[in-house]
Amino acid sequence: MHVHHLLNNNSIANKFIAQLRDVTVQEDRMRFRRNIERLGEILSYELSSKLQYTTKEITTPLGNSKVELPANDIVICSILRAGLPLHNGILNYFDDAENSFISAYRHHPNEDEEFEIKVEYLASPSLNDKTLILADPMLATGRSFVNVMQALKQMGTPKEIHLVAVIGAEEGLKLLDEEFPQHTHLWIAAIDQKLDHRGYIVPGLGDAGDLCFGSKKQH
Numbered sequence: 001m002h003v004h005h006l007l008n009n010n011s012i013a014n015k016f017i018a019q020l021r022d023v024t025v026q027e028d029r030m031r032f033r034r035n036i037e038r039l040g041e042i043l044s045y046e047l048s049s050k051l052q053y054t055t056k057e058i059t060t061p062l063g064n065s066k067v068e069l070p071a072n073d074i075v076i077c078s079i080l081r082a083g084l085p086l087h088n089g090i091l092n093y094f095d096d097a098e099n100s101f102i103s104a105y106r107h108h109p110n111e112d113e114e115f116e117i118k119v120e121y122l123a124s125p126s127l128n129d130k131t132l133i134l135a136d137p138m139l140a141t142g143r144s145f146v147n148v149m150q151a152l153k154q155m156g157t158p159k160e161i162h163l164v165a166v167i168g169a170e171e172g173l174k175l176l177d178e179e180f181p182q183h184t185h186l187w188i189a190a191i192d193q194k195l196d197h198r199g200y201i202v203p204g205l206g207d208a209g210d211l212c213f214g215s216k217k218q219h
C-alpha cells in the first residue's frame with residue numbers, strides 16, 4: 001500500500017486537524033463537519049495527482065486551449081455515519097463521480113470491550129473497472145475498512161482503490177497494508193501512535209460520528 005501522509009508537509013490542513021482535535025472547538029458540530037469536509041477536499045486534490053489524464057481541446061471566447069482532464073470513472077464510497085461529511089468534501093471536487101454508501105458500526109455483544117463490526121446497508125453502482133475512493137475519517141483498528149471492502153466485492157472489482165481517512169493509528173495502517181491489494185493508495189491527514197483499550201485512537205479526536213451528528217443509543 002502506498003501511504004500519502006498529508007501532515008508530512010506543513011499546510012493550512014494543520015489548522016483544520018487542530019480544530020478537529022480541540023475539545024473546545026468540537027462543541028461546534030457544524031465546524032467539526034465542515035473541517036472534515038475541507039480535509040476531504042484537500043485529500044481529493046492530492047489524490048487527483050495519481051489519476052489518469054487525457055487531452056481535451058476547450059474553446060474559449062478567444063481561441064482554443066488544450067487541457068489535461070481526469071479520465072477515471074470514479075465511485076466515491078463512504079462509510080456511514082462519520083463518512084458523510086468526508087464524502088461531501090470529496091464529491092465537491094469529483095462532482096461527476098458515482099456514489100456508494102455503506103454502513104459499518106461497532107456492535108458490543110457483551111458488556112466488555114470486545115466488539116464486532118456490523119455491515120448492514122449497501123447502495124452502490126457496479127465497481128467493475130472503476131476507480132474506487134473509499135472514505136472514512138477514522139482508521140482505528142482498520143476493521144471497518146477491511147469488512148466494508150469485503151462486502152463491496154459483490155459489486156465488482158475496481159481497477160484501482162484509493163482509501164481516504166483523516167486520522168489513523170499505526171495498527172490500522174498495518175492491517176490495511178496486509179489486507180488491501182499492493183497498489184492501493186491511502187490518503188491520510190494525520191497518523192497517531194496508538195489505540196486505547198476501547199479501540200479509540202490516542203490522542204485522536206474522540207468519536208467522529210458522535211461529534212458530527214450527536215450520540216447514539218447502543219442496541
Ligand SMILES: O=P(O)(O)OC[C@H]1O[C@H](OP(=O)(O)OP(=O)(O)O)[C@H](O)[C@@H]1O
Pocket residue numbers: 079080081082083104105106117136137138139140141142143144145172199207208209210
Ligand atoms: O478502524 P475501526 O476500528 O473499524 O474504527 C473506525 C470506525 O469507527 C467509527 O465508526 P463507528 O463505529 O463509531 O460508527 P459511527 O460512524 O456511526 O459513529 C469510524 O467512523 C470508523 O468507521
Ligand SMILES: O=c1cc[nH]c(=O)[nH]1
Pocket residue numbers: 082138140199200201202204205206207208209
Ligand atoms: O478513535 C476513534 C476510533 C473509532 N471511531 C472513532 O470515531 N474514533
Ligand SMILES: [Mg+2]
Pocket residue numbers: 207208209210
Ligand atoms: Mg462512532
